[in-house]
Structures are given as structure tokens and as C-alpha cells.
Amino acid sequence: MTLMQKFLGAAATLALSAGAALADPAIIFDLGGKFDKSFNEAAFTGAKRWAEETGGNFREIELTSEAQREQALRRFAEAGYNPVVMTGFAFASSLDTVAPDFPDTKFAIIDMVVDQPNVQSVVYKEQEGSYLVGMMAAMASKSGTVGFVGGMDIPLIRKFACGYVQGVKAVNPDATVIQNMTGTTPAAWNDPVKGGELTKAQIAQGADVVYAAAGSTGLGVLQTAADENILAIGVDSNQNYLHPGHMLTSMMKRVDVAVYNAFSAGPDLKPGFNVLGLAEGGVDYAFDEYNKDLVTPEMKAAVDDAKAKIIAGEIEVHDYMSDNSCPVK
Amino acid sequence: MDKMPRWADVVLIPLISLMLAFIASGLVVLAIGENPIQAITVMVKGALGSTSGLGYTLYYATNYMFTGLAVAVAFHARMFNIGGEGQAAIAGVGATLVILAFDWPHWALALPFAIMGAALFGGFWAAVPAYLQAKRGSHIVITTIMFNFIAAAVMGFLLNGVLKNPNTQNAETVKFPAGAHLPTAHEMLAPLGINFSKSAPLNISFLLALLCAFLVWFLLWRTRLGYSIRAFGQSEKGAKYAGISAFKIIMISMFISGALAGMLSINVVMGEQERLIKEFVEGAGFVGIAVALMGRNHPVGIILASILFGMLTQGGFELLWEMPNISKEVVLVIQGMIILFTGALDYMVRGPVEKLFLRMHKGA
Numbered sequence: 184m185t186l187m188q189k190f191l192g193a194a195a196t197l198a199l200s201a202g203a204a205l206a207d208p209a210i211i212f213d214l215g216g217k218f219d220k221s222f223n224e225a226a227f228t229g230a231k232r233w234a235e236e237t238g239g240n241f242r243e244i245e246l247t248s249e250a251q252r253e254q255a256l257r258r259f260a261e262a263g264y265n266p267v268v269m270t271g272f273a274f275a276s277s278l279d280t281v282a283p284d285f286p287d288t289k290f291a292i293i294d295m296v297v298d299q300p301n302v303q304s305v306v307y308k309e310q311e312g313s314y315l316v317g318m319m320a321a322m323a324s325k326s327g328t329v330g331f332v333g334g335m336d337i338p339l340i341r342k343f344a345c346g347y348v349q350g351v352k353a354v355n356p357d358a359t360v361i362q363n364m365t366g367t368t369p370a371a372w373n374d375p376v377k378g379g380e381l382t383k384a385q386i387a388q389g390a391d392v393v394y395a396a397a398g399s400t401g402l403g404v405l406q407t408a409a410d411e412n413i414l415a416i417g418v419d420s421n422q423n424y425l426h427p428g429h430m431l432t433s434m435m436k437r438v439d440v441a442v443y444n445a446f447s448a449g450p451d452l453k454p455g456f457n458v459l460g461l462a463e464g465g466v467d468y469a470f471d472e473y474n475k476d477l478v479t480p481e482m483k484a485a486v487d488d489a490k491a492k493i494i495a496g497e498i499e500v501h502d503y504m505s506d507n508s509c510p511v512k
Numbered sequence: 513m514d515k516m517p518r519w520a521d522v523v524l525i526p527l528i529s530l531m532l533a534f535i536a537s538g539l540v541v542l543a544i545g546e547n548p549i550q551a552i553t554v555m556v557k558g559a560l561g562s563t564s565g566l567g568y569t570l571y572y573a574t575n576y577m578f579t580g581l582a583v584a585v586a587f588h589a590r591m592f593n594i595g596g597e598g599q600a601a602i603a604g605v606g607a608t609l610v611i612l613a614f615d616w617p618h619w620a621l622a623l624p625f626a627i628m629g630a631a632l633f634g635g636f637w638a639a640v641p642a643y644l645q646a647k648r649g650s651h652i653v654i655t656t657i658m659f660n661f662i663a664a665a666v667m668g669f670l671l672n673g674v675l676k677n678p679n680t681q682n683a684e685t686v687k688f689p690a691g692a693h694l695p696t697a698h699e700m701l702a703p704l705g706i707n708f709s710k711s712a713p714l715n716i717s718f719l720l721a722l723l724c725a726f727l728v729w730f731l732l733w734r735t736r737l738g739y740s741i742r743a744f745g746q747s748e749k750g751a752k753y754a755g756i757s758a759f760k761i762i763m764i765s766m767f768i769s770g771a772l773a774g775m776l777s778i779n780v781v782m783g784e785q786e787r788l789i790k791e792f793v794e795g796a797g798f799v800g801i802a803v804a805l806m807g808r809n810h811p812v813g814i815i816l817a818s819i820l821f822g823m824l825t826q827g828g829f830e831l832l833w834e835m836p837n838i839s840k841e842v843v844l845v846i847q848g849m850i851i852l853f854t855g856a857l858d859y860m861v862r863g864p865v866e867k868l869f870l871r872m873h874k875g876a
Contacts, residue, residue, distance in 0.1 A: 214791075216840070244832055245840045248794055250713055250784060251829055254568065257711050258833060272681050276787070295681075336672075337681045368668030369683065369790065 208233075208446040209242040209264035211255050213271040217245050221398055221419050222438060226270045226293065229439030233446040241446060252277040260285040265450045266303075268442055269293070278302065289452040291445040293438060294339070296456070305441040305457045309339070310346030311493050312434040312466030313394075314500045315486050316416045317350020319468065320392040321358050322482045323414055323431055328359040330385035332378055332404045334397035335371040336364040338504050343396040343418070343434075345509035346500050352511050353489070353498075360512075361385045365400050375403025382407040392416065392431060405430065414477065423473040431477050433469040440464055462494040516869035522813065526806065526854060528861050530820075533853035537846040546837055551846075558830020559823035565830065567697055567712020572796075573822030574714075574779045577721040579800025580807060580814040581728050582773035586638075587809050588732055589765035590745040595641065595656030596773040597797030598663030599634040603774025604781045605670060606633025608685055608788040616691035623694065626782055627720075627775070634774020635767040637663065642766030646759045652766075660797070671790050685788040694783045717779035721818075724772060725811040731768075741765050773797060805855040817854075824850060 210230050212223045230241055242264060244255050252274055259267045260281065265288050269278065272295035282290055282299040289301055296304040320329045331347055333340040348360045363381045365371040378400035382393055386407075393408050394416040395401030401418055402425075408415035409426035417423065417433035424430075441459060445452055459465020468486065470478060492498040503509050538548035559569045579596045586593035593599075610629035616622035641655035671683040679686075697714040701707075708714075732738035744751040744761040752758060780792045799821055806820075807813030828843040 242836070247829070247832075247840055247843075248825070249789060249792060250568070250571065250780075253711065253713075254829065275680065275682070276684075276687070339681055367672045368665075370668070 206263065206265045206450050207240050207242060208449065209244075209259040209267045210442065211252075211259070211267070211269040211274070212243065212245045213269075213273060214246050214249075215271075217243070219399075223270050225420055225436075225438035226268070226442045229437075229442030230268075230446060232439065233443050237447075239446075253281055256281040256290075257284075260288040265289055266291055266445055266448070266452045268445050270438070271295070289450060289454065291441070291452060291457075293441055299454075301454055303445065303452055303454050303457050305445075305459065307436050307465050308458060308460030308500075308502070309343050309434075309436060309466060310349070310500045310502050311461045312436065312468060313343045313346030313396075314350035314353070314493070314498075315461075315468045315490060316394060316432055316434045317347040317352075318354050318486055318489055319350075319432055319478070319482055320347070320394060320414075320416060321351040321354035322479075322485065323477070324355075324358065324390075324392045326389045326391045327355060327357065328361065328389040328391065330382065330390035330393035331360060331362045332381050332385070332393060332395045332397055332401070333362070333364040334366075334400050335369060336367050338507060340364065340396055341509070342503040343394075345503040345511075347394055348509065348511050349500055350489075354485070359389070361388055361390055365397055372398035372400060374400045375406070378403030379407040383411065386411050386413060394418070394434070396434070417469070421469040421471065423469050423471055427473040428477070430474055432474055435467050435469050437465050437467070460493075461490055516866050520865065520869060522808070525858070525861055525865055528865065529854045529858060530850065532857075532861070533850040536853065537849040540842065540845055540849070541838065544837065544842060546835060551831060551835060551838065554831050554834045555827030556823070558834070559827040562709065563697075563707070564709035564712050565826055567709050567714040568826040568829075569819070569822040570697075570718055571713045571715075571779070571784070571822070572825040573818040574718045574721045575776050575796040576799050576803045576818035576821045577725060577815060578775040578779070579773050579796050580803030580818055581721075581724055581800075581811065582769045582771075583800045583804035584807070584809040584811070584814060585728060585732070585741075585772060586765055586769035587804060588738075588745045589741045589761055590748070591642070591645070591762060591766055591769070592653050593638060593656050593766065593769045593773075594653060594801060595638060595659045595663075595770075595797070596776075596800045597793050597795070598656070598660035599637045599770040599773040600776040600793045600797055601663045601667050602637040603630040603634030603770075604777035604788055604792060605667070605675075606630045606774065607777045607781055608675070608688075611688050611692045611782060612685065615689050618691060619694050622692040623716075623778075623782075626692070627778060630774040630777045631771035634777075635771040638766045638770025638773070639763060642763050645766075646762040667790050671788065675788065677787070683790045688782070688786045692782060693786065694778075696783075713784040715779065715783035717775070717783045720775065720778065722815070724775060725815055728772070729811040737764065773800070799851075802851045802855045805858070820850075820854075 215223050217223050217227050268291045270293050274292055275295045275297055278292055278297050282302050286301055291303040293305045329351055331344050344362055351358050351360050365374055365377050382404045392414045395404035396418045405415045405425055409429040414431040416431050419436045421435055422433045501510055541548040541551045558565050560566055582596050583593055606629035607626045610625050641652055641659055644650040644655050645652045675685045677684055677686040694715045697708045698710045740756045741761055744756055781788050803814055803817045803821055807817040824847045828847055831838055831843055
């Protein structure tokens with residue numbers, strides 16, 4: 184592995200010193216770092232898969248300062264890398280300034296919309312995946328009470344919550360959903376202890392399935408759920424392996440798919456919106472050897488049926504961010 | 513002669529420290545299988561080799577000058593202000609409130625008011641720990657560092673609440689009005705026929721930093737107040753005996769210190785980002801301590817040390833870019849090594865060099 188990395192690195196240096204041959208793709212990781220076990224790492228996985236499958240090279244950089252956002256974007260664009268992919272909404276204003284200066288370079292930004300003619304904005308229909316795991320939560324729950332623990336209280340996380348509640352109510356209209364947000368600052372993404380406390384409070388109120396959409400805070404939620412012997416649902420990556428027997432499923436948001444697709448498209452990357460939902464494989468629920476004993480055949484049949492209906496457009500899951508409100512509580 | 517010459521103190525010792533640091537970090541680079549000479553070349557060339565690189569280097573240096581001066585002023589009164597981080601952050605709020613309050617017609621009008629806003633807020637944030645120190649004896653090191661955390665919480669509260677731009681998920685304010693745009697190095701040098709990089713964030717705040725360095729020198733060594741500050745720092749009891757009020761000196765020196773740290777927000781918030789973001793200080797408050805240490809608490813030394821630290825920050829980024837095998841963490845190790853050798857391990861070099869000079873003197 185290290186040898187492989189070294190080799191790849193050497194090849195990349197060579198390519199660069201050879202005067203940037205190119206249109207190789209490039210990716211910029213946010214301040215959280217490449218190996219954050221979540222968002223950035225998922226993006227890296229996608230890039231790596233592309234490199235392994237095509238044998239191509241890509242360049243990457245991890246930022247260490249806010250001022251470097253624009254710097255990195257310009258450097259990649261000037262050196263001829265195409266497309267340039269970036270992870271996270273914090274890049275929006277920098278990209279908005281840089282994109283017009285490089286009309287021939289294609290950019291892709293994940294989780295945010297930047298309205299420029301050479302930018303592809305990748306956004307996800309988190310509500311659809313959350314709807315499916317909500318259905319599973321309601322079917323697995325014996326008490327009729329399920330929980331949701333969000334990270335920072337922003338519209339994006341309310342979008343997760345809203346889809347989840349819709350899924351729960353679709354199965355059991357009388358079910359109670361207890362919702363908690365960990366906080367209102369970015370620190371809420373990284374507070375596993377508080378995540379655990381919120382989970383305990385929800386269990387005290389009768390919840391026996393909890394869904395965590397809270398970054399690293401979610402790890403505390405999943406741990407507590409396993410300790411207290413209830414079921415938990417992971418998010419973003421497939422987290423089923425973390426606590427086998429206590430992980431009902433995970434709502435997967437395939438950031439890697441977006442990166443992989445952007446890299447594969449190369450300089451022909453299509454600008455505009457790229458909305459990834461169930462139909463595009465952008466979101467899904469996780470089913471593997473770690474949770475196959477918890478997911479009954481009826482459950483799976485019902486969820487797969489709903490999935491087909493959502494893809495076909497027969498079920499429409501409300502998007503919280505479309506009007507900043509949720510029809511169900 | 514019982515002391516070594518001044519040039520050895522100011523030039524020779526930092527240079528030897530720097531060499532040792534380069535050797536130590538060279539070993540780290542060697543250990544991960546890369547060429548250390550190439551790494552150093554990339555760093556220096558990346559920091560100074562183009563107007564874009566130079567623009568970033570001096571932009572970072574501007575930040576470090578402000579925080580370095582802040583630490584130095586307080587240090588002359590023997591106050592160890594390690595709250596530059598929080599003072600700069602709160603000063604950013606002050607500057608932002610001023611800038612967003614009006615639709616400024618021209619930056620020349622907006623700048624003095626933004627400076628006042630930043631200085632008042634930053635100074636206030638340092639004055640509270642100063643008051644606690646002067647009146648209650650609460651140790652300034654403890655209180656200033658705790659105020660960093662309070663400042664971070666206040667920033668989070670404001671940027672997710674009243675100051676938040678409703679159109680984004682990021683914790684940030686709306687973009688500042690065009691009238692508050694500070695001239696960048698590109699815009700300032702273009703009329704002179706110099707084509708400075710357009711993308712570099714270097715702006716007029718750099719000149720403000722140099723002006724601040726001059727003012728700090730003037731205050732400390734050319735005014736009665738500066739004399740009181742230094743006298744108080746040298747001997748608190750002696751100063752009290754001479755009729756200098758401890759309360760007054762602590763309050764004034766800390767207020768100036770906080771205000772200087774606050775000037776960082778003019779460079780970053782007003783000059784570069786043109787909006788208030790949550791984590792804009794990014795450790796510059798702490799780097800200021802190393803800068804002041806290395807610059808021996810003198811404005812000229814601080815300017816030189818800031819430029820070195822600016823080179824490290826920008827050169828580190830170039831290293832990430834040119835040598836992908838060297839990760840973000842290794843760059844941090846190299847930067848830390850240089851800070852360690854030039855700051856903390858200063859006496860390791862000083863002792864032997866001093867002895868050498870004395871022996872040479874005796875022999876002569």
C-alpha cells in the first residue's frame with residue numbers, strides 16, 4: 184500500500200515536472216483533512232477507485248488555511264488540471280470568484296450550488312435515503328418511539344430529519360419521533376459524548392431505534408445504542424460494521440460516487456445541477472453481512488418496494504430545503 | 513567586555529538556530545525518503561520566487577506582525593498575553609459591525625472606522641483579563657487563554673445567529689459592500705507599472721502593520737508611557753516606588769496589546785475574506801508568541817521574524833503542492849521544528865556562543 188502510494192506520488196511528481204501533461208483531474212480536501220472517517224474520506228475513496236480502475240493519475244491537496252481555498256483552486260486551474268473537484272459547502276464563495284477566470288476548466292463542488300457556467304453543483308436527495316431508513320426504524324421498533332440525533336442545526340440536517348420522519352410515519356402514523364440537534368456550532372459535528380447523552384435521554388423517553396446524522400458525534404450515538412442494547416442507524420458511509428447486531432442499517436450518501444463520476448467525465452464534465460438521489464445511486468440504505476439478521480424479509484421487501492416507487496416517482500419525499508418546513512413532525 | 517556584541521545577539525544566534533532547525537527538519541524529510549535539499553528549495557522558492565508566492569508570504573507575515581507586536585507590548589510590562597487568538601476574533605466582530613453598518617462610499621473612509629471598531633473590541637477583550645489581573649490577581653495567562661474559548665463560543669453564537677448570512681449553510685456573514693474593499697497589492701502596484709499577482713491576498717494592511725511596528729517602537733522607547741511600561745516590566749516594586757500606577761500600566765498595555773492583535777482582522781476579514789468567517793484567526797495568535805520571542809520583543813526583530821514565519825506558512829503550502837509525498841502533518845513538523853529551535857531552544861545556542869565570544873575576548 185505504502186509502496187503503491189509512493190509510486191503514485193512519484194508518478195504525479197513526474198507528470199508535474201514534465202510540464203503538466205494533462206487534463207488529469209484534481210481534488211481539494213477541506214480543512215477537516217483527508218482521513219476524517221466521513222465526508223472527505225468518502226471523496227478520497229471515490230478518487231482512489233477511479234485511479235485504480237482507469238490507471239489514471241490525479242492530484243490532491245489538503246488545506247491548512249482559509250486563504251488557501253482560492254490559492255489551491257487557482258493553482259490547479261493554472262496547471263491545467265481538469266476537472267477540479269472540491270468537497271464541502273465552505274468552498275462556495277471562493278469558487279464563485281475563481282471559476283469565471285478559468286472558463287476552460289471544469290469545477291465540481293459537492294453539497295453546494297454555485298451558479299457558474301463551468302461548475303457542476305452536486306447535491307444529494309438525503310431525504311430519500313432517510314425516508315427508507317425511517318421505514319426500517321418504524322418496522323424494527325417495538326415501542327413505537329424512535330429517535331433522531333442531528334449534528335449542527337442547519338437546514339441540511341433538518342432535511343435528513345424530515346425525510347426520516349416521513350418514512351417512519353409512512354409505516355406507522357402513530358409513531359413518535361424524538362428529534363434532537365447536538366448544537367448550533369460546528370463543534371456539534373465532533374461531540375460524541377453529547378451524542379451519547381442525547382441518545383440516553385431518548386432511550387429514557389422510550390426510543391428503541393436511533394438515527395444519527397451528526398458526523399463524529401454520531402459515533403457516540405451508535406456506541407451508546409450498542410451499550411444500551413437498542414438499534415442504531417448510521418449515516419454517510421456504511422457504518423454497519425461498527426457494532427454488528429446493533430446496527431439496523433446505514434443511510435449511505437455516496438460522495439465517492441460523485442467524485443468518481445466527475446473524474447470519469449474528465450474535461451467533458453457537464454456543468455449545472457447534478458442531483459443524486461435513489462435513482463442515481465447517490466443515496467441508499469446499507470444491507471450487508473453485519474445487519475442481515477436484523478433486517479427481516481418483510482422489512483426488506485417493504486423498503487425495496489418504497490425505493491422502486493420513489494424512483495418511479497409514485498412516492499414523493501418532501502425536501503425540507505425546498506421550503507424550509509416539514510409537513511410532518 | 514562582559515557581553516557579546518549586539519550583532520551576534522540579533523543576527524548570529526537566530527541564524528545558527530535556523531540552521532539547526534533546517535538540519536533537524538532535513539532529517540525528518542530524509543526519514544520519509546525525500547530529498548531535504550529539494551524540500552528546502554521548494555519552500556524558499558515557493559515563498560519568494562513569484563509575486564504570487566511573495567504576496568501570500570507577506571499576507572501571512574502581516575498577520576504575524578500584528579500578533580507579534582501584541583505579545584511584545586504586553587511582554588514589556590511582564591504581562592504574558594496568550595489571548596491574541598480570541599482578541600483578534602472579537603476584533604473581527606467589531607470591524608464587521610462597523611463595515612456592515614453603512615454603505616461605505618470609499619475604503620479610505622471605511623478603513624479608519626473599521627480600525628477603530630477592531631481596536632476597541634480587541635482591546636476590550638484583553639482589558640477584562642487585565643482588570644482581573646490588576647484588581648483581583650487572577651493570573652493573566654490563565655484568564656487570557658480562557659478568553660480564547662469564550663471568544664470562540666461568542667463567534668459561534670453570533671455567526672449562527674444574528675450575523676449569519678441566511679443564504680448559506682456556512683457560519684459566515686454576508687459579503688461586505690464594495691465600498692469597503694481594501695486595495696490589494698495588485699491594485700496598488702499596477703499604476704507604478706509593476707504587475708503584481710492578482711490572486712495574492714496581500715493588501716494595504718501590510719503598510720498598516722509596518723506603521724504599527726513604528727508606533728510600537730515610538731511608544732516604548734520614545735514616550736513617557738513607554739518608559740513606565742518598561743520600568744514596570746523590569747521591576748514592579750521599583751516602578752511602584754517611583755509612583756507608577758500598576759493598575760494603569762496593566763490596563764493600558766493590555767488594551768494596546770488586544771487592539772494590536774485585533775488589527776489582524778483588518779488584514780484577514782476586511783482585506784482578504786471580505787466577510788466574517790468563524791475560524792479566520794487560524795492560530796496566528798499563538799504564532800505571535802513565537803514571533804515575539806524570536807524577534808526579542810523589538811519591532812524590527814518582529815518584522816523579520818514575521819516574514820520568516822510567513823515564508824514557512826506559504827512555503828509549507830508549496831511543499832504540499834510540489835512534493836505530494838510530504839503530507840500536511842510532515843509540513844507541520846518542519847514548521848514546528850523551526851519554531852522550537854528559534855524560540856524555545858534559543859538558550860541552547862546562546863550559552864555556547866556567549867562563552868565562545870568571552871573566551872575570544874580574553875584571548876585577544
